[in-house]
Amino acid sequence: MLISAALICQTVLVGIAGFAISVSAKRWANGIIYGAAALVCLTGLGIALASISAPSALTLPLGLPWIGMHFRIDALSAVFAAVVNLGGAAACVFAIGYGRHEQFPQRVLPFVPAFLAAMNLVVLADDAFTFLLSWECMSLLSWALVVSHDRTNENLRAGLIYMAMAGLGTLALFATFALLTGPGADFTFAAIRSHGISPALSGVVLGLALLGAGSKAGLFPLHAWLPLAHPAAPSHVSALMSGVMTKVAVYGFVRIVFDLMGPVDWRLSIVVIVIGAVTALLGVLYALMQHDLKRLLAYHTVENIGIIFVGLGLALAFRSSGLIAAAALAFTAALFHVFNHSLFKSLLFFGASAIQNATGERDMDRLGGLIHAMPQTAFAFLIGAAAISALPPLNGFASEWMVFQAAFQSAALPQWGLRLIIPAAAAVLALSAALAAACFVKAFGITFLGRARSDASSSAKEVDRTSRFAMFALAAGCGVAGIAPGLFTNLLRPASQMLTQAATPFATLPAPLTPIAASHNTYNGLVVALGIAIAAGLIAAVVKAFANRRTRRSDTWDCGHPEINVHAQYTAGSFAQPIRRVYAAFVFRARETVQLPPPCDLAPARLETSLIDPVWKLLYAPVGRSISVVSGRLNPFQHLTIRYYLGIVFVTLVVLLTVLAIWP
Amino acid sequence: MGPFDIAHFLAGLVVLLSFALLYQDRLPPLINTFAAQSLVLALSVAWQAQAQHAPHLLITAGIEFCFKTIVIPLVLTWTIRNLKIHRTVEIVVSVGPTIIAGIALVGLSMGLMLRAGAGIGNLAHQDMAFALSVVLLGLLMMVTRRNAVSQVIGFMSIENGLVLAATGARGMPFVVETCVAFSVLVVLIVIGIFLFRIRERFDSVDVALIDSFRGER
Structure with a gap:
């Protein structure tokens, strides 16, 4: 059974992660851990390629009692599992050399194999519970990799924004699967697929799937965390997050919209x-x-x-x-x-x-x-x-x-x-x-x-x-x-x-x-x-035949500036300037200001450019403000006496019971 | 009188004693009323054991009788005597509105169970309605009283309601029942210790006095 083999691979990855916790401070740990993880990923790649035309399924008696965890590898999961394992193997091989330069390997080493296993499990999941559990594990492990690497304030801020965005995404996916599952209690994808979804709800489900998977994949306007968080991780993890984790998010969208929704x-x-x-x-x-x-x-x-x-x-x-x-x-x-x-x-x-x-x-x-x-x-x-x-x-x-x-x-x-x-x-x-x-x-x-x-x-x-x-x-x-x-x-x-x-x-x-x-x-x-x-x-x-072969030595054209130093070269900013003036002036409110020093001041003149991502101002700032206002209003509820809390519980209970009693 | 008439009679008596709990404003009669409610409950459970041919319910009835009718009231009485609060009278909300609210709650439970319990048979859903009434009346008592001892008694009468519901609905698993009984005992011990500590510090068992001593305000 290919699916059993795939799951054994994930267990091995988790085991490697556990092993890494105990040995990560050692010098030799880096090569062994990444080498082993790369081998497991290559095995997983082989299994995925083999199961493209041979789907298999397995139910494990883990997780929620009486429901269990369902796993299945079909043509779609196999394609994405291949992408995950190929990217994972490449990142691990790269990290064998790269990781030696890591300042604190113990902060990174245990998380990487577990992160790989979580991404694989998202792709292999065949019921909503397993999918969401693996998805959340994937989010948390990647978050840990973002914040643990380099503890600067900038990275911590990136981690905070990422955490908020990942939470929002998982919430949206919870709602998606709640709507897809409907009133029945069967969370397996097969059951969801068989009863489909009513046309009235399909718009809501698609919107929620876009919100949930799109926030992880980096769709506009939920992309703002991605350019902050991906670079903050160690580089082979950046490659995993950018190259592989966003693909897992695409998988989530495809699975929900193309497969489960009908x-x-x-x-x-x-x-x-x-x-x-x-x-x-x-x-x-x-x-x-x-x-x-x-x-x-x-x-x-x-x-x-x-x-x-x-x-x-x-x-x-x-x-x-x-x-x-x-x-x-x-x-x-x-x-x-x-x-x-x-x-x-x-x-x-x-x-x-x-x-x-x-x-x-x-x-x-x-x-x-x-x-x-x-x-x-x-x-x-x-x-x-x-x-x-x-x-x-x-x-x-x-x-x-x-x-x-x-x-x-x-x-x-x-x-x-x-x-x-x-x-x-x-x-x-x-x-x-x-x-x-x-x-x-x-x-x-x-x-x-x-x-x-x-x-x-x-x-x-x-x-x-x-x-x-x-x-x-x-x-x-x-x-x-x-x-x-x-x-x-x-x-x-x-x-x-x-x-x-x-x-x-x-x-x-x-x-x-x-x-x-x-x-x-x-x-x-x-x-x-x-x-x-x-x-x-x-x-x-x-060129070789007709060009002039005589060697000449002379000064290059210096644009009228006899003093040439390296800072006179084109820079990234100067390269982008035409495009910034044409497009970004409107979209990003790009502004350029030249600051000339006053006469007789020998300070250099400065050209300053500023960019604003419009979503921060138009979307995130209002949301942040409203959360702050609401939480300010709710603050007194933290300091009530115990009798008030009991009273609130009591009144809520009575109101709910009354609604239940008079509901048509 | 058929078996269900007697079951109903006893369950109705439990509800009536809940009203008596709401009405009592002195502590010793409050404890006595609670003991009476527990006694009637034990009788009711025993009757159900006989009517449903479920001998394990007799054990439940025994636990009810031993702990709630004898041990807990005795401990509480001893506590209030040691705390010298057995002569205090507490009135928070006047009795009339409380009783009217209680009647409204019983009406709510009846109406709710008429709808929600439509499928489980005529008599079973009345049992459930009585049980829900006892739970809600206990909660009402916890909300309206300020004295810690009366709050403990309110909590325990909620537990009485749960037992009533469980035995009416063909018995709850014995393990669950024992767990609930032990949790009540633990509550008694914890609250008992707590009462003495409050008394030591504040010279009163009025929980409102503690509020000004909370941190992070």
């Missing part, structure tokens, strides 16, 4: 598409404004989650109108992007953490020139940056191309509203893809090119071998998934068949992408890769 009205799909598109655009715009490398990556997670949700929204829209081939395409595109994003986001976070280890810096304006000191990291980071910017022949292009192909099918939809909104959403996605490319030109250029902007940056050393191995493995994954995407979409076919009653055509080697049928558009990654290689080779040959 048919969904097309009007509701508009909500998903619009929220996804807004999330994608705002995420990338905000990322462009950042100069902290890890925070930039975290905002890009927000963007990619937006893309995934647009794909899911398209699948909902097509499925409600019976266009199952298009629905399968959109759904496969979303799942494929889930997989791809977990690959390149983990890779990029590893790169950022390698840089942080080598230089102690996360601020791009203090980096630069690292391509000389860390050429291998630079190459791997470049692959990841090209993949996330959706450049062919890498995997980011393949999945985003599929999302666009799905959007082009919208002309066949009968509803005018969708036919207008889907192309608009596709245009927004195109804009955000272009902005993402700009953003990673900035991230790579400022960090790795030019000259070092600080001493730490100029004295950097390449990271250790295992860390590089993890990065190159992921980079190779990005390449393979881009060149032969069909190999991966084939694995998604059972899940798509299960939830949209159709699947994209089966791809044989060299595994091109065929969205609907071979007669329509296809994308052959191998041909594109060969084309790029031949074109690049030709250009190199031509």
Whole structure:
């Protein structure tokens, strides 16, 4: 039984966590713990891949008495379990080298295997109780990782906001499952699936699922915690949170909306598409404004989650109108992007953490020139940056191309509203893809090119071998998934068949992408890769043949400034300035002020920029104020005498009994 | 008289004694009334044991009789004599409104059980209504009294209501019943010690006096 094997893996992970508690202060603990966890994750990956076409289920007599805990691995869980375990294995391998630099390994070491187990259990759960329990464990363990690493005030604040957001999300999921379960007491997914949900409630359930899963995934306007909390954790955990935990949240949404809710009205799909598109655009715009490398990556997670949700929204829209081939395409595109994003986001976070280890810096304006000191990291980071910017022949292009192909099918939809909104959403996605490319030109250029902007940056050393191995493995994954995407979409076919009653055509080697049928558009990654290689080779040959080979030495053009120092280079801020002026002036109220010193004062002039995330002012601040007002009003209730408390209990009881007595 | 008539007679008597508890404003008669209520309850449980052919209910009746009719009243009487408060008279809310409120509560329980207990048979739901009345009247007593001893007696009469409900509804598991009985004993011990401590500090057992001594205000 595959499910038993998968559960044994999770037990082993929990055992490793327990072992880590006792030995985490030892020097040798790091390699053993992470090595063992990586092996278990690889086993879990194998089990997940094997159970894509062979679902299995198991009920354990644990948890609530008479209810037990139900576990099941079907095509959908298997896909997400594969993503979780692949990301987990990569993070553990990376951490074997990276974790040695950890200042307090005992604060991090025990939590990581337990966190991996919790994420796996969310994916394997087959009843509401197990799902919510694992979900909450996942939240709490990741919270512990955020706050335990580095006890600065900033991190504690990030942890507090994350805790509040996670609590809100779990509350919303509780309500979701309460509505889905209905008056009966059977919490298993099979029972929920069999009785479905009334159309009147489906809007509420979808909204709550968006709130619950979306707050964990980082959907607008619930994304505000994510760029604070993800960078605050140690870097391999940032990679896990950004690359894997957000995917578990996507799994929660897919499980609830596509599987448990049954048919969904097309009007509701508009909500998903619009929220996804807004999330994608705002995420990338905000990322462009950042100069902290890890925070930039975290905002890009927000963007990619937006893309995934647009794909899911398209699948909902097509499925409600019976266009199952298009629905399968959109759904496969979303799942494929889930997989791809977990690959390149983990890779990029590893790169950022390698840089942080080598230089102690996360601020791009203090980096630069690292391509000389860390050429291998630079190459791997470049692959990841090209993949996330959706450049062919890498995997980011393949999945985003599929999302666009799905959007082009919208002309066949009968509803005018969708036919207008889907192309608009596709245009927004195109804009955000272009902005993402700009953003990673900035991230790579400022960090790795030019000259070092600080001493730490100029004295950097390449990271250790295992860390590089993890990065190159992921980079190779990005390449393979881009060149032969069909190999991966084939694995998604059972899940798509299960939830949209159709699947994209089966791809044989060299595994091109065929969205609907071979007669329509296809994308052959191998041909594109060969084309790029031949074109690049030709250009190199031509340049080599015809360029002037005579070596000349002279000063470069200094823009009229004879004194050149490293601070005269382009910075992250200057790179983002045009985009900040065009877009962010309205969205983020970006303001630039030049402060000139008074005459005869030798102080330097300063250019100050400020950004405001609108959700803080428009959404969170009013909520915070109202909570403060309400709690202020309720404060006297803390100081009543015992007879008043008894009286309150008594009056409440009598009122409830009266309501029960006269209720029609 | 059939078996159910006698069960009803005894349950009604328990409710009536609850009203008597509400009415009593001196402590010794209050304790005596509580002992009487417990005695009637023990009789009622014993009758149910005979009527339902459930011998384990006889043990329940025995516990009721030993503890609530004899031990607890004796301990309470000894306590108030030692505290020298057996001659005090306490009036918080005047008796008339309290009794009217009590009657309204009994009406509420009847109305509620007529609806909620529609499926369980005519006689069983009247038993439940009596039991709920006893619980609510005990709670009313705890709310209206200020003396710690009367609050303890209110609490114990709530427990009497629970036992009445449990035996009416075909008996509760014996383990639960014993647990409840022991919890009442523990409450007696804790509250007894507590009473002496309050008395030592404040020269009174009026719980309102303690309120000004709480921290974090």
